[in-house]
Amino acid sequence: TRAACKDLLALLHASCGFHVSVPGLIKALDSAQAAVKSGCLEQLVGPSEHLGPLGAFLTANPAHARGIYLRLFPLATDKVLEIRRSAVAALQRLRPVAPLAFFEALSKLSSDQQLSTKRHLSEAFSDLDRDLAAFVRTKRI
Numbered sequence: 001t002r003a004a005c006k007d008l009l010a011l012l013h014a015s016c017g018f019h020v021s022v023p024g025l026i027k028a029l030d031s032a033q034a035a036v037k038s039g040c041l042e043q044l045v046g047p048s049e050h051l052g053p054l055g056a057f058l059t060a061n062p063a064h065a066r067g068i069y070l071r072l073f074p075l076a077t078d079k080v081l082e083i084r085r086s087a088v089a090a091l092q093r094l095r096p097v098a099p100l101a102f103f104e105a106l107s108k109l110s111s112d113q114q115l116s117t118k119r120h121l122s123e124a125f126s127d128l129d130r131d132l133a134a135f136v137r138t139k140r141i
Contacts, residue, residue, distance in 0.1 A: 003039070010043065022057060022064050029071040034080050041075070041086035044068070045093055055097035065101035066108075068094065073109060073117045088124050095125070103135035 013021040028040045058065040072094075075087035095102045109117060121128055 013043075017053075019057065022054070022061075022068070026064065026067045026071055029068075029075065034083060037075065037078075037083050038086060041083065041090050044072075044090040045086065054094075058094070058098045058101070062098065062101045062104075065094075065098035066105045069098075069102050069105035070108070073105065073113070076120045077116050084120065088121060091121065092124050100135075103132055106132060107136060107139075 012024060025040050025043060028036055031037055031040075058068070069091070072087050072091050075083055076091060078084045078087065091102075106114060106117065118128055118132075125131075
């Protein structure tokens with residue numbers, strides 16, 4: 001089912017573009033099946049030629065970017081190691097594309113969720129606490 005999910009999302013993207021495939025991808029990340037989540041995460045971390053158009057789409061649609069981040073943060077703390085690793089890889093790939101949405105979504109998590117998420121992301125993002133504190137300070141100004 002992971003391969004089927006990945007193929008379906010690739011076909012959806014190829015025929016309709018990111019404006020259709022990204023909302024479907026966000027919704028599919030809520031699936032209870034690990035294979036579906038894994039396929040969606042592979043699509044997010046997918047080919048590098050997708051990153052440019054995906055970045056442009058997420059920059060133009062910050063609500064979609066926040067939606068992706070809000071789905072990825074819990075997956076970064078998932079019990080299944082493969083999903084956890086894939087979610088962290090997707091976050092690493094997408095954070096430079098839409099950093100403001102990344103920190104907005106992270107700051108919206110409850111303190112317990114935020115602490116758990118930051119603990120799981122600490123290896124991938126060594127400067128996460130500092131950058132989040134800077135973001136919070138700028139939002140207060």
